[in-house]
Amino acid sequence: MACDCDYILPRMDDWEEHYQNCSTIWIKDHGIEAPKNSDGSLQLRNRHLSTLQRDVLYHLGLDTENYDLPAMFGDVKFVCIGGTKHRMKEFAKYIAKVLNIPDDGLPNLTKRSHRYAMYKVGPILSASHGIGIPSMTVLLQEVIKLLSYAKAKDPIIFRIGTSGGLNILPGSVVISSFGLNGTLKKSYDIPVMGKIMEIPSIFDKRLNQELLYIASEEKRFSTFSGGTLAADDFYQGQARLDGPFCNYTESDKLSFLSVLVGLGVKNIEMEATAFAALTREAGLRSADVCVTLVNRLEQDQVTPSKSVLLEWQQRPMLIIGKYISKYYETRYKL
Ligand SMILES: O=P(O)(O)O[C@@H]1C[C@H](O)[C@@H](CO)O1
Numbered sequence: 001m002a003c004d005c006d007y008i009l010p011r012m013d014d015w016e017e018h019y020q021n022c023s024t025i026w027i028k029d030h031g032i033e034a035p036k037n038s039d040g041s042l043q044l045r046n047r048h049l050s051t052l053q054r055d056v057l058y059h060l061g062l063d064t065e066n067y068d069l070p071a072m073f074g075d076v077k078f079v080c081i082g083g084t085k086h087r088m089k090e091f092a093k094y095i096a097k098v099l100n101i102p103d104d105g106l107p108n109l110t111k112r113s114h115r116y117a118m119y120k121v122g123p124i125l126s127a128s129h130g131i132g133i134p135s136m137t138v139l140l141q142e143v144i145k146l147l148s149y150a151k152a153k154d155p156i157i158f159r160i161g162t163s164g165g166l167n168i169l170p171g172s173v174v175i176s177s178f179g180l181n182g183t184l185k186k187s188y189d190i191p192v193m194g195k196i197m198e199i200p201s202i203f204d205k206r207l208n209q210e211l212l213y214i215a216s217e218e219k220r221f222s223t224f225s226g227g228t229l230a231a232d233d234f235y236q237g238q239a240r241l242d243g244p245f246c247n248y249t250e251s252d253k254l255s256f257l258s259v260l261v262g263l264g265v266k267n268i269e270m271e272a273t274a275f276a277a278l279t280r281e282a283g284l285r286s287a288d289v290c291v292t293l294v295n296r297l298e299q300d301q302v303t304p305s306k307s308v309l310l311e312w313q314q315r316p317m318l319i320i321g322k323y324i325s326k327y328y329e330t331r332y333k334l
């Protein structure tokens with residue numbers, strides 16, 4: 001198939017075929033080669049793992065000896081993660097309806113660990129990750145190992161989250177094009193043995209554009225593509241004035257937020273950098289799709305009612321649900 005990497009929007013029908021066949025897409029989007037096996041399963045680049053007789057995925061409550069991971073998870077094509085157990089169960093129920101798959105009561109597959117929640121509906125895995133980068137990366141790294149051991153083929157992973165918006169109407173959705181850390185760098189910086197390891201935090205451009213295209217059909221709310229500040233804190237880390245500590249002024253806050261706007265940042269949450277960085281390192285295509293709960297240029301507190309918040313949290317689910325059903329429609333011509 002001829003390579004035509006610059007198309008995105010008009011030819012949605014052959015996207016999957018194109019991804020499978022065009023080896024330059026990943027490199028174009030990420031600047032590195034995807035570490036994948038020839039069958040599309042993830043290749044773990046850690047030679048120490050081969051010395052383990054069994055690998056215990058401690059926080060998932062699963063391991064490679066007592067569970068047949070290829071039989072349990074080998075068919076996974078899409079993984080969706082998000083902060084809360086409730087949201088991820090709702091997503092599992094929603095996607096079961098969209099794909100017309102019985103949901104078998106949705107047992108929590110991580111119940112032996114009591115840490116996160118994970119549900120499986122056909123080829124879709126839905127897992128909660130808690131708040132912030134450390135909690136999310138533990139879940140994500142164990143899911144990456146799980147997908148690799150299961151030999152899942154070319155999986156795609158989404159985060160469906162909530163955030164504070166910058167200059168956009170609350171209830172709008174942002175699909176992150178890059179993650180910015182608290183020092184305004186496009187990287188996930190993690191101390192490893194006394195030194196900072198920096199990993200770029202740029203999202204897959206093509207997936208971002210496809211999701212934006214799909215979201216543009218939705219008329220009840222607006223969706224934007226833009227940068228996302230991944231703060232290490234909900235309060236001072238996000239320039240809020242309503243935390244228990246604060247030694248800056250409202251004008252400091254507003255000038256910081258306008259610096260962010262000038263850098264193309266559309267929203268603030270607490271995971272985007274690490275999510276972009278680790279999925280890119282793993283060769284996993286990913287997108288971070290978050291609804292905004294508040295316009296941070298106007299207020300700090302999250303004040304909408306519970307029912308409004310729950311309705312807004314369904315918006316990223318709608319976009320991802322449409323993407324997934326489009327994937328199966330185009331593949332199986334449903
Ligand atoms: O996926 P969620 O809604 O948990 O993402 C954001 C970022 C933090 O984890 C949390 C803070 O309220 O919400």
Ligand SMILES: O=c1cc[nH]c(=O)[nH]1
Nearest residue numbers: 162163164268269270
């Ligand atoms: O303002 C917000 C709202 C949700 N989540 C965040 O991290 N920040």
